[in-house]
Amino acid sequence: MVRRTVDLRSDTVTKPTEAMRAAMARAEVDDDVLGSDPTAYHLESEMAKITGKEAALFVPSGTMGNLISVLVHCDVRGSEVIIGDTSHIHVLENGGISTIGGVHPKTVKNNPDGTMDIDKIEAAIRSPDGELFFPTTRLICLENTHANSGGRCLSAEYTDMVGKIAKKHGLKLHIDGARIFNASVALKVPVHRLLQAADSALLCLSKGLGAPVGSVIVGSKAFIAKAKRLRKTLGGGMRQVGVLCAAAYVALQENIRKLEDDHRKAKIFADGLKQIKELSIDATSVETNMIFFSIVDSSLMSPKRLCQVLEERGVLAMPASSTSVRLVLHYQISENDVYYALTCIKQVVQQIVTNGTAE
Numbered sequence: 001m002v003r004r005t006v007d008l009r010s011d012t013v014t015k016p017t018e019a020m021r022a023a024m025a026r027a028e029v030d031d032d033v034l035g036s037d038p039t040a041y042h043l044e045s046e047m048a049k050i051t052g053k054e055a056a057l058f059v060p061s062g063t064m065g066n067l068i069s070v071l072v073h074c075d076v077r078g079s080e081v082i083i084g085d086t087s088h089i090h091v092l093e094n095g096g097i098s099t100i101g102g103v104h105p106k107t108v109k110n111n112p113d114g115t116m117d118i119d120k121i122e123a124a125i126r127s128p129d130g131e132l133f134f135p136t137t138r139l140i141c142l143e144n145t146h147a148n149s150g151g152r153c154l155s156a157e158y159t160d161m162v163g164k165i166a167k168k169h170g171l172k173l174h175i176d177g178a179r180i181f182n183a184s185v186a187l188k189v190p191v192h193r194l195l196q197a198a199d200s201a202l203l204c205l206s207k208g209l210g211a212p213v214g215s216v217i218v219g220s221k222a223f224i225a226k227a228k229r230l231r232k233t234l235g236g237g238m239r240q241v242g243v244l245c246a247a248a249y250v251a252l253q254e255n256i257r258k259l260e261d262d263h264r265k266a267k268i269f270a271d272g273l274k275q276i277k278e279l280s281i282d283a284t285s286v287e288t289n290m291i292f293f294s295i296v297d298s299s300l301m302s303p304k305r306l307c308q309v310l311e312e313r314g315v316l317a318m319p320a321s322s323t324s325v326r327l328v329l330h331y332q333i334s335e336n337d338v339y340y341a342l343t344c345i346k347q348v349v350q351q352i353v354t355n356g357t358a359e
């Protein structure tokens with residue numbers, strides 16, 4: 001039986017296109033640790049321009065980019081960072097800011113839209129009066145789009161408000177913008193405007209934009225100079241890295257314009273899931289390329305079981321919690337794939353409801 005695969009686990013699963021592979025093959029390269037790879041320089045210059053920051057640095061992953069950024073801002077022992085309780089840095093990066101950086105996280109509750117309440121952020125800032133006991137707040141981190149909230153976008157106005165508080169208290173603001181291009185397209189606001197209040201940001205090229213590898217951090221020249229040393233410390237100095245930057249540059253040139261269509265397909269998907277009464281989804285919360293849905297009666301089927309049975313039909317998805325499933329769209333998923341996956345989900349749910357099992 002010929003079976004198709006619809007891989008909805010993440011937007012990190014895209015395969016490099018022929019254009020990316022061709023660009024990698026012909027990339028002009030040199031030793032980037034020595035600062036002389038022209039293709040890395042080209043990509044970094046372009047990223048600095050897009051983000052409105054002085055300088056940029058290519059790093060192997062979003063995780064390393066966030067870690068470096070936090071460590072540059074929190075270079076004094078006993079530093080504390082204010083961070084969302086469901087943020088990627090806090091939940092999904094192995095606690096690297098603490099285990100490697102010695103930075104203490106002070107979590108603030110993330111709202112369903114990915115924001116943290118402004119008054120709660122301000123209340124989380126440590127008073128200098130307690131410095132004998134407290135860590136010292138040095139940084140606030142935001143995430144845009146906010147992955148664990150379903151890819152919700154933070155507005156420029158909200159980010160500005162957080163930036164204002166940071167400034168008022170002498171703190172820095174870092175934005176985990178792994179999917180900032182999705183936010184920019186969904187909000188119709190340029191990336192540089194969304195990052196205006198930030199002292200630094202991480203942007204991923206290997207998510208919705210489809211590059212095989214790579215992220216970039218941006219900030220002031222002084223920030224990037226420190227970041228470069230830390231990248232080397234962490235083993236992220238890569239020699240002829242232009243091979244990777246060439247593919248990332250193609251992703252940047254060709255794929256930003258495809259994100260709008262990913263968001264459209266995500267809405268079709270969400271609307272389709274809404275019709276399945278055994279599932280629960282807030283379709284209005286689908287703003288970009290992510291869809292989270294819950295199983296109304298998870299005693300009937302667990303998200304893990306649902307994903308296993310879907311995998312047998314070639315539809316790959318990931319449980320997000322003990323009651324919910326996450327689906328992520330990217331440009332290598334067609335509208336037809338969306339309808340196919342929806343049909344599979346409907347059939348599986350129906351079988352389980354009717355027979356008590358999907359077999």
Ligand SMILES: Cc1ncc(COP(=O)(O)O)c(C=O)c1O
Nearest residue numbers: 061062063064088143147176178
């Ligand atoms: C919001 C967010 N930030 C950071 C990262 C880390 O990126 P990487 O997987 O490249 O380390 C991810 C990964 O999915 C993410 O979703």
